[in-house]
Amino acid sequence: MIAPANSILSIRDLVTVFETPGRRVVAVDGVSFDIGKAQMFGLVGESGCGKTATCRSILRLFSGAPARILAGSILYNGIDLAQMDEHRLSDIRGAEIGMIFQDPMTSLNPTMRIGKQIAEGLRRHRGLGRRQARQAAIDLLGTVGVPRPATRFDDYPHQFSGGMRQRVLIAIALACRPRLLIADEPTTALDVTIQDQILRLLLRLKDEFSMSVLLVTHDLGVVAQTCDRVAVMYAGRIVEAANTQALFKRSLHPYTRALLASLPRDDGQALTPIGGAPPDLAVPPAGCRFHPRCRYAVDACRSADKVLATVADGHATGCIRFDVLP
Amino acid sequence: MNSNPPLLEVRSLRKSFEASGRPFVRFVGGRPRLLQAVRDVSLSLEAGETLGLVGESGCGKSSLGRCIVGLYPPTAGEILYRGTPLHGNTGGHRTASRRIQMIFQDPYASLNPRLSVEAALTEVLRVHDLVKGKGEIRERVDQLLLTVGLSPSLKAQLPHAFSGGQRQRISIARALAVEPEIIVADEPVSALDVSIQAQIVNLFIELRERFGLAYIFIAHDLSVVRHISNRIAVMYLGQIVEMAPSKGLFREPGHPYTRSLLSAIPKPDPEHRRRVVSLEGELPDPYAPPSGCSFSTRCPIAVERCRTVMPELKEHRARREVRCHRAFELPASTTCRYQKAPTASSSTTRGRKS
Amino acid sequence: MTSTAPDSAPAAATSTGRTWFATLRRNRSLTAGLVLLTLLVLTMSVGPVLSPYDAVSIDLRAALQPPNATHWLGTDNLGRDVLTRIVAAARLDMQIAVICVLLPFAVGSLVGAISGYIGGKIDAVLMRLVDMLWAFPFYVLVIAIVGTLGPGLTNMYLAFTLVVWISFARIVRGEVLVLKRAEYVMAARVLGFSHTRIIVRHVLPNAITPAIVFAMADVVLTILAVTSLSFLGLGIQPPAAEWGLMIAEGRNFIFDAWWISTFPGIAIILTGITFALLGDGIDDLLRPKG
Numbered sequence: 029m030i031a032p033a034n035s036i037l038s039i040r041d042l043v044t045v046f047e048t049p050g051r052r053v054v055a056v057d058g059v060s061f062d063i064g065k066a067q068m069f070g071l072v073g074e075s076g077c078g079k080t081a082t083c084r085s086i087l088r089l090f091s092g093a094p095a096r097i098l099a100g101s102i103l104y105n106g107i108d109l110a111q112m113d114e115h116r117l118s119d120i121r122g123a124e125i126g127m128i129f130q131d132p133m134t135s136l137n138p139t140m141r142i143g144k145q146i147a148e149g150l151r152r153h154r155g156l157g158r159r160q161a162r163q164a165a166i167d168l169l170g171t172v173g174v175p176r177p178a179t180r181f182d183d184y185p186h187q188f189s190g191g192m193r194q195r196v197l198i199a200i201a202l203a204c205r206p207r208l209l210i211a212d213e214p215t216t217a218l219d220v221t222i223q224d225q226i227l228r229l230l231l232r233l234k235d236e237f238s239m240s241v242l243l244v245t246h247d248l249g250v251v252a253q254t255c256d257r258v259a260v261m262y263a264g265r266i267v268e269a270a271n272t273q274a275l276f277k278r279s280l281h282p283y284t285r286a287l288l289a290s291l292p293r294d295d296g297q298a299l300t301p302i303g304g305a306p307p308d309l310a311v312p313p314a315g316c317r318f319h320p321r322c323r324y325a326v327d328a329c330r331s332a333d334k335v336l337a338t339v340a341d342g343h344a345t346g347c348i349r350f351d352v353l354p
Numbered sequence: 355m356n357s358n359p360p361l362l363e364v365r366s367l368r369k370s371f372e373a374s375g376r377p378f379v380r381f382v383g384g385r386p387r388l389l390q391a392v393r394d395v396s397l398s399l400e401a402g403e404t405l406g407l408v409g410e411s412g413c414g415k416s417s418l419g420r421c422i423v424g425l426y427p428p429t430a431g432e433i434l435y436r437g438t439p440l441h442g443n444t445g446g447h448r449t450a451s452r453r454i455q456m457i458f459q460d461p462y463a464s465l466n467p468r469l470s471v472e473a474a475l476t477e478v479l480r481v482h483d484l485v486k487g488k489g490e491i492r493e494r495v496d497q498l499l500l501t502v503g504l505s506p507s508l509k510a511q512l513p514h515a516f517s518g519g520q521r522q523r524i525s526i527a528r529a530l531a532v533e534p535e536i537i538v539a540d541e542p543v544s545a546l547d548v549s550i551q552a553q554i555v556n557l558f559i560e561l562r563e564r565f566g567l568a569y570i571f572i573a574h575d576l577s578v579v580r581h582i583s584n585r586i587a588v589m590y591l592g593q594i595v596e597m598a599p600s601k602g603l604f605r606e607p608g609h610p611y612t613r614s615l616l617s618a619i620p621k622p623d624p625e626h627r628r629r630v631v632s633l634e635g636e637l638p639d640p641y642a643p644p645s646g647c648s649f650s651t652r653c654p655i656a657v658e659r660c661r662t663v664m665p666e667l668k669e670h671r672a673r674r675e676v677r678c679h680r681a682f683e684l685p686a687s688t689t690c691r692y693q694k695a696p697t698a699s700s701s702t703t704r705g706r707k708s
Numbered sequence: 709m710t711s712t713a714p715d716s717a718p719a720a721a722t723s724t725g726r727t728w729f730a731t732l733r734r735n736r737s738l739t740a741g742l743v744l745l746t747l748l749v750l751t752m753s754v755g756p757v758l759s760p761y762d763a764v765s766i767d768l769r770a771a772l773q774p775p776n777a778t779h780w781l782g783t784d785n786l787g788r789d790v791l792t793r794i795v796a797a798a799r800l801d802m803q804i805a806v807i808c809v810l811l812p813f814a815v816g817s818l819v820g821a822i823s824g825y826i827g828g829k830i831d832a833v834l835m836r837l838v839d840m841l842w843a844f845p846f847y848v849l850v851i852a853i854v855g856t857l858g859p860g861l862t863n864m865y866l867a868f869t870l871v872v873w874i875s876f877a878r879i880v881r882g883e884v885l886v887l888k889r890a891e892y893v894m895a896a897r898v899l900g901f902s903h904t905r906i907i908v909r910h911v912l913p914n915a916i917t918p919a920i921v922f923a924m925a926d927v928v929l930t931i932l933a934v935t936s937l938s939f940l941g942l943g944i945q946p947p948a949a950e951w952g953l954m955i956a957e958g959r960n961f962i963f964d965a966w967w968i969s970t971f972p973g974i975a976i977i978l979t980g981i982t983f984a985l986l987g988d989g990i991d992d993l994l995r996p997k998g
Contacts, residue, residue, distance in 0.1 A: 220575075225634070252627075
């Protein structure tokens, strides 16, 4: 693990629950990881694994869902965001930690010109006057690759394509030069060539602004191409965390391996799916949550605890049988 | 040479949509704004063959698929099933169209939320009078469910009790109930998790082997299509820009757009990272496609001729059709530039791979 | 994977408690509404039999009595027992309300569904017609029709049907417009189902829910409308017992004999609550899960 001193965000044993009458789902069950400075950190997993719940817990932006943080700490610059009151947290949102969401269609206010949406953040957090904010917003649009930014400043969201809207969202998120950008599946809804453009943009901005990025995705290819470090999630827990190259070279968790094996291969060979289905988080399996679907499972797996053990340099795994993996 | 007509043939198909909101525009002397979703597409499909149809949003692949199954009446051109043209919703088409079925993208919208699995499948069997007698119908329903890998004990459940992957299986069972020869699968796995995608693709392959089905497999993900297709057609702005056998397409794409598409796919291999954007710019306005080649606005090797003359879909090499004046001219290194990510020990070593 | 054992586990938990009892426990609005409705129906059917009085006979010696032991809700200016009249009026008002909702519901839903499904020019023309009618205030139209045809039960049915169908048409058409793009509807077309089958079996059952909920609210609105019309002298004529009419007749005695107008008013409110709860409960019940 990266020493906390070099990290800008340290999450320790985070537990987040979603509670509806009669049903309690622990969406994030004891998640811990660190994001370093100017680092692209990938949080990868399939739907329902808790990656979105995790990143929303950081800024406590649950969009009205009945969720709350039950335990754990989210340390940003030494302060625990999980304990922070709403007022101070809203100062941090946008200014220090930015966020972009999956669906660019619904993330923008359709009745407000996009220039104004960018300038809003600038005026709120950086106290700029109207004209200054406008100029700064136009500059930002240019930075994110929107052509003819001065003209586009006055356009409405519906006048932009999906890829352009995502760029606008990135501009809004960047307006206050945050030190951390949380990107929740920012390219999932986009075409592959546009995805490529947006990912290159994020990489460039990360270097240009020395900004860390928490990239949440289900696509291992995206992770391989962009991230410095990766954490794999399954059923609310992190099952493996490592530097990207180490993970792909030799994964130390059966789920990660199965996931890699199920990807369509370059040589067109047969796909090997993972049998079974992810567990219902209201009634998760005991011990290791992947054991019902794991080909290496033994009895001990049923009572394994959920701790991630660092077994090599920067490489942690939740599998107690990692040493028998080929 | 096969003297029989192909199982399915599409000839010069065109499909245009009018911009909505003005149903009486012609009465007041105006001209409707036309979106040309499918522009002059021709293809053929033989029994048991799988044609992959790929392209990004706005390329027309879904519209083409829907024209083939009869959901949209074509604006121009013909669709022939075993040599006989299909048109509109006449009796002829109804009988023939049974043989061409469709699987849709969204498993959560593909099933009537109020019908149990059994009710949905029974309805299909009854409407087409395929099986007579209550007992036989029940048996057939069970059989269909087993064929797609679902236990018949679930048949009384409503769709909401099933996962996305299971719902797709039910949709496939429903399509199989009418004993089709061709299945048009419109992005059937795009909405599913990666590990489930593999399950469903394998199911498609198994059914193909078992029933000799022909597929038109529409997807935006080239890697999925590669595995299942014999041939692949790449679409851009309503036209087929390249058609080739799967292996050949991946090994050596002839059209610059195909090349960009291939290089844009993020490969799960951190050792080889591309640092150059695969394709700049955005799709042109589909209501006003560019003159000449539609791809000329973004093509890295476009010349003057490309902007003025629309290229034909021609066979440039054996079984390799490309719609490009400069097909196969693209030097390998221009758009597929891979750089080995510097490792800790070898920061000065850089390799180039095309 | 089909080569291994078939998948027999539904991923989501199947709805436990699909019994009626469990549904009622969960759906409090529905339970409350049903209880009140039962009371209402009981009152309507059994009430007149239990009452020693009748709703229309005049007995001036017993006039204007406040609620007491012999007349639980008092008597009106003609000596008629208020309670008996309220119960008798319940039958009449409910009968009118049900018919005046059912007819427009049936006509409007069908027209809306077909118009929405077919689309194109037919739909455009029909909707312009609906828009034109919609531009007139409800009461103006109803009063115009009743005024032309004269007061009376059949004319009231006609007036309501002619005016209210447009609300249902709009609601159902809106749903159908969305539903006809749903993939299961398209699948039905590709599977070769006739348009009739698609509309009846696939589109309508899923489109009708908001119309049903609106129908519940409409019962309340209709009762109010009928009572208002009667109050204005355009609906039910005296000496029939009808809540609106009773309120009108008690108008002149509101300060001395408040009970004549008040109790019918309370009856209207209670009926309104009943149907509001029912509507809420049905909405919840019919909403398809997942």
